[in-house]
Amino acid sequence: MDIRQQFPDVHWVWKGGISFVYEVHPHIVVKVPKPGDFEREQFRRELKIYEIFSQHQPCPSIVQCFFYADNGIFLEYMRDVTLCSRIQNNHTRDQETDIVTQVEKLEPLPLRKEWVNDLAQAVAFLESLNLAHGDLRPENILLDRNRLKLSDFDCTAEIGSDFEACMAPYGRLLNSDEQDQGRRGSSGFLGPRTEQFALGSLYYLINYGFEVYGDRRLTEDRKEHGRKVVELLQNMEFPKLDGDPFIDDIIIKCWHNRYATIGELAACTETLLPGRSNRRDTEAEKITTPQWRTVICRVIRGLWKNLRSCWFFVLCRTSEATKPEEANREISHRYSRGIGQHDSAEDISLKKRFCQNLDRRGLLRLLSLREPEQLGFRIEWYRHSTN
Template structure:
């Protein structure tokens, strides 16, 4: 039986550097490694990171893993691809030089602040596990509508490990004044310095609408532009920051290694969101606000937190970790051992059921079949962003 007949709801949706990604449900994808030794080795690195994650309460700013096996990782489906694509859709480039000539729009300021904090919280979570992501760039930041999460952990390693994936403007080479960090011309080692620098450049991208020096050509030959950027960053020469002063201050501190830890940076970005909770001050300063509205607002805010906790309990949103256990067969929500049923399309409400769902697919032989050949050989045609509209 062909894979399409046995698993008619499986679709090929992405081709990554080391893996192919298949949708198995509108809210779940599975990453399957490519066949070469290097790609397989990198995939196993990411697998080990998810094994570490499984031993801790999940971080809401990291793409969640529901289940993993030696030849596949089941993850939540971030349906709008990457931060890179989102930003590129918001600006215009000169095709010859690749210079950004016009920023059509910036994302709303509250959303930009939230994204900054989400990224900091994700990297701070890694730091709490003595890990550094090691490849922080917009292609590894995924979006689902306006929700942002960090993904792709094949370069993630312990703090103090050599920094290998150093790509400007999200990594920089050390200069002669940084002997304490490593030898000049090298990338040094992974740690708060490397991670906050990358975050600073991501924050610049989010708030300015283009990459560092992406709005100008620094050399006569556009092909030499990238080399010039590397040189400028090595010498700690950055573009002028003339946007929101509060956000610019954070970007500048990241670029100049002013945060002792990423946890300290995360505490700083968290303050960006405090304005959402200052309703009482706003009400007090606004004498035109009717008294009944002030009172009702306070009552609603007081009741919201326990109500949300009750909802989380009812829906099974706990902090329990998901470990790679093997399910004991049977059917789940219309999914038999022979394939996928239709009833599950709207019936995967919590992590536990999603985990069991993924385990059943693995037991049905899905991962083995997907690993048996390239997607085209298996009869798949790539379906980019199947759920990215609406």
């Protein structure tokens, strides 16, 4: 049977550097490695990172993994553009020089502060596992409406490893004054220095609407612009900051390696959010009489989640005795109505069963046989706006 007939709800939605991404449910995608030794090796590296993640409570600022196997990783579907595309859609470039000539709009300041904190929390989570992302750039940051999450961990490695993916302005070469960090002209070693520098440049992008030095002509030949940026950053020469003073202060400290750890940075970015400074005092307050209504509502919601979990488990078990295609469509339909944006432990468990069901039916094996076009797929975007 043709794969598109066997799995009619599967759609090809993205072509990444090392993998193809398919939508399998309005809230779930699966990454499948491209053919090729390098791509499969990088994919195995990412699998190892998700194996580490699975042993800890999930970080809300990292794209959630529901299930993984040797030839596929099932992830939450961040259904909108990358941070790179979002920012580019808000500015105008000169076609001849590729310089940003106008920023039509910046995202609202409260949202920018939220994104700043989300990124810091994600990288701090990695640091708590003795890991560094190693490829922090806007293409690896995904959005679902205004929700922002960090993705793509094929370059992630232990702190102290060689920094391989150094791309200005999110990485910089060491100068002669930084011999303790590595050899001059190299990228040095992964750790708080490399991660916070990348975050500083990401914060600049988010808050100014273009990349570092993206608004000016540094060389006569546009092809030499990137090389000049590398040189300026190596010499610790940065553009002047004149935006929000609190965020600018964080950017400067990130660029100059002022945070001893990313955890320290994350503690700082959390204070940007409204009400965070007095959160402990608020949580310590006793529940007043009107708040009992909220408590009752929470109890009712908890009972409903337990009931839904039991029902879905029965449905999954029953589906094994029915036609796989019909069962899968029914599970997907019912499931999408009951799962919200912020998943509970029960929700994640349900999604894992859903993904395991697809794997048992051979989806990953079939997707790994050939490239999407050879399987009869074409890239489809329509579902982004309809679900």
